Amino acid sequence: MALTYHQTKLVKNTIPVLREHGERISTIFYRTMLTEHPELNDYFNGVNLKNGRQPRALTAVILNFAANINNISELIPKFERMCNKHCSLGIKPEHYDVVGKYLIQAFGEVLGPAMTPEVLAAWTKAYWVLAKMLIGREQQLYKDFEAWSAWRPFKIDRVVQETDDVHSFYLVPQDGRRLPKYQPGQYVSVQIQVPGGYLQSRQYSLSDAWSEKHYRISVKRDEGSQYSNSVSKSYQNPGIVSNILINYMKVGSVLSISHPAGEFFLDTANDSNVPLVLISAGIGITPMISITNTVLLTQPGRQISFIHGSRRTIPFEEHIAQLRRKNANFHSKVFKSHPSDGDRPGSSYDYDCRLDLAKLSDLDLFLHNSGAEYYICGPEQFMVDSSAYLVSRGVHRSRIKIELFTTGELAAKQG
Ligand SMILES: Cc1cc2nc3c(=O)[nH]c(=O)nc-3n(C[C@H](O)[C@H](O)[C@H](O)COP(=O)(O)OP(=O)(O)OC[C@H]3O[C@@H](n4cnc5c(N)ncnc54)[C@H](O)[C@@H]3O)c2cc1C
Numbered sequence: 001m002a003l004t005y006h007q008t009k010l011v012k013n014t015i016p017v018l019r020e021h022g023e024r025i026s027t028i029f030y031r032t033m034l035t036e037h038p039e040l041n042d043y044f045n046g047v048n049l050k051n052g053r054q055p056r057a058l059t060a061v062i063l064n065f066a067a068n069i070n071n072i073s074e075l076i077p078k079f080e081r082m083c084n085k086h087c088s089l090g091i092k093p094e095h096y097d098v099v100g101k102y103l104i105q106a107f108g109e110v111l112g113p114a115m116t117p118e119v120l121a122a123w124t125k126a127y128w129v130l131a132k133m134l135i136g137r138e139q140q141l142y143k144d145f146e147a148w149s150a151w152r153p154f155k156i157d158r159v160v161q162e163t164d165d166v167h168s169f170y171l172v173p174q175d176g177r178r179l180p181k182y183q184p185g186q187y188v189s190v191q192i193q194v195p196g197g198y199l200q201s202r203q204y205s206l207s208d209a210w211s212e213k214h215y216r217i218s219v220k221r222d223e224g225s226q227y228s229n230s231v232s233k234s235y236q237n238p239g240i241v242s243n244i245l246i247n248y249m250k251v252g253s254v255l256s257i258s259h260p261a262g263e264f265f266l267d268t269a270n271d272s273n274v275p276l277v278l279i280s281a282g283i284g285i286t287p288m289i290s291i292t293n294t295v296l297l298t299q300p301g302r303q304i305s306f307i308h309g310s311r312r313t314i315p316f317e318e319h320i321a322q323l324r325r326k327n328a329n330f331h332s333k334v335f336k337s338h339p340s341d342g343d344r345p346g347s348s349y350d351y352d353c354r355l356d357l358a359k360l361s362d363l364d365l366f367l368h369n370s371g372a373e374y375y376i377c378g379p380e381q382f383m384v385d386s387s388a389y390l391v392s393r394g395v396h397r398s399r400i401k402i403e404l405f406t407t408g409e410l411a412a413k414q415g
């Protein structure tokens, strides 16, 4: 049931204080919830909880929702990302009772006596308006997933080392049944038992066109943060899941994989033929390879401008070079910021500097085409800068899609 006018006012009146204490709310909420429901640790990314990204993302969505409760239609498209993420992690309607209970308790602790029974009732209602919208959308997504709404065991059929630190895993379902189609750009979640710890899940973009027999993901080793002294370089906090996958998962190992999900994709049901400009940095290349391979198979004449930057080695370098040779409609511009000795622009890459869209021509970016679509994936600041550049050159924001390889929203505002 909708909130009354009076309840809406009660909720809105408390938002400034709740916003001011957002970090405290997140800390109290997750601490109490996970102490009393330790089984939920199996769902959450422990690193994003520790660094506060996940708590901040959830609290921000709820406060933003409440602030705009009279005008929620504008917010609905923003729910796609979290609903897809929830479904790829197996979040169920009953989980919403638990989250609601501890979140509103945390609001109560921060508001103190201002959390009167009336305010409490109003917030509970507001939470459930949002929760029901999310549950509804998630049930639709789960319906599309059909029989596969939980973790499905896949055997690693092949591992290909693409570069020093990127490995592709070819995954075959253990049940031998045909794999559902996905939209290029989507990801799967991979769930791993961390030795001596909880289950941990991470998302990996599918890095090839759909095949009914196997899925492919390409994982970059996260070495952690580098620190160096006068004698040596070392790394702190190496990434948990990527290192387990690369170090320990071999041909024949079994992984738990979610149904493909995600709202960053090229819609293959739409037969539009507008040019695609795919801009990626580092491991952000994975969804772009999937989009490219799909389009070259299904829309062979469609123009693609593939723009990529990496440090020293380019994942799928030979594949990109081959596509360039064989397809007149596939154009690529590749940047290497730290080429190896002897590497020279010209053969497999074009520029020896960081990816900079300003170095490219209007033709490379299809700036003359008012329908061209832009897909960007890479580090946060890179995506912010790249979309700001495109907007400054007259590309409407609605034609730019970005994919963040972490949780929550871009930390910096897009230009
Ligand atoms: C939609 C989506 C698609 C993705 N697609 C891909 C893909 O195709 N390929 C790919 O390789 N990755 C992809 N990712 C990223 C992937 O999901 C993982 O985030 C990545 O593999 C790192 O996971 P990890 O468990 O190895 O690292 P984590 O253990 O999650 O650590 C992440 C980072 O946090 C740092 N950290 C951890 N603890 C601390 C601490 N206490 N203090 C300071 N720093 C700390 C680590 O050093 C590390 O750099 C994608 C992510 C998303 C959301």
Ligand code: HEM
Binding pocket: 040, 043, 044, 045, 048, 049, 054, 057, 058, 061, 062, 081, 082, 085, 086, 089, 091, 092, 095, 096, 097, 099, 127, 130, 131, 134, 406, 407, 408, 409
């Ligand atoms: C109204 C309720 C909820 C809101 C507003 C909400 C909001 C969010 C947001 C904004 C994200 C980040 C999405 C992204 O950018 O990738 C997220 C992810 C997530 N949510 Fe929710 N959520 C809600 C309910 C739940 C429930 C009930 C659970 C289950 C216990 C849950 C578990 C998770 C998990 C595990 C993630 C992924 C975390 C990560 O990868 O770091 N959420 N949620």
